[in-house]
């Protein structure tokens with residue numbers, strides 16, 4: 001079928017065009033996309049900074065309605081509301097069975113190569129250029145073919161835009177707090193970097209009853225959003241020495257410091273700021289490209305812990321419905337992260353707004 005999609009034909013070459021989508025195979029589902037979150041990972045991919053490179057259909061956060069199912073799909077049917085899980089785990093490998101489906105053994109050869117779990121693509125341009133599916137999802141398109149392991153049912157009262165961003169930014173930030181760090185209620189916490197992931201970490205800290213919750217960023221607009229979402233203190237890293245200030249607010253430093261940036265400087269800040277015996281958690285994707293010098297003395301002599309967190313250490317099939325139940329109960333205001341909606345052909349503007357720090361999270365709606 002012919003669909004409109006946001007694609008990177010080559011590095012930094014972003015277009016919205018009509019492309020060809022082949023029908024789902026036996027274990028796949030065709031989803032009519034209603035909302036697609038705009039994420040830094042999409043922009044990194046457009047620029048060739050992640051493992052999957054163009055030509056590619058962008059987008060990995062999404063929600064919509066099932067249009068058709070493959071011949072072997074029994075759990076889902078046409079007309080059903082669903083969200084996309086860009087970590088379509090096999091649920092059979094030792095890592096999955098060991099309780100870490102976010103690290104499934106098949107991702108490096110499938111999802112991170114931007115092909116479907118089955119091993120191929122359903123997408124091509126009208127002039128015959130084969131396109132990849134970013135993170136086995138390719139949600140910045142009117143329709144997407146998704147492996148059934150990448151589908152999660154969605155309750156009728158959860159808006160599509162809320163579901164879309166929950167699958168990436170929200171689970172990464174909230175999961176770093178609840179799953180990776182497993183913070184003790186009432187702990188002192190700090191969050192470095194207040195983009196979609198960092199703001200979600202703040203929501204996670206609120207849910208975990210943290211106090212204080214210190215937000216660190218270099219943009220005043222993001223610090224304002226952090227305060228609205230529950231940060232008790234904000235620090236502009238360009239204006240003050242954030243580590244020193246954190247230790248002034250909390251004697252010895254916060255119990256937990258969450259770095260959603262992942263730059264060498266912010267990782268060092270997180271380790272330095274955590275109190276003796278405290279924990280630094282790194283979830284920022286910048287870290288995937290750099291070797292970072294670690295202040296190892298602090299880890300040993302001050303008994304600190306440094307933890308990595310990928311996709312919030314989540315079990316998506318369990319954790320995503322759980323987060324959306326918390327949203328429905330009014331305990332996790334995910335909708336407050338959404339500052340702007342865009343049409344698909346406004347994708348360049350959406351990326352620009354994200355880079356300028358004007359939005360917490362932007363969502364493309366169809």
Ligand SMILES: [Zn+2]
Nearest residue numbers: 090093096104
């Ligand atoms: Zn697996």
Ligand SMILES: [Zn+2]
Nearest residue numbers: 039041168169
């Ligand atoms: Zn994302």
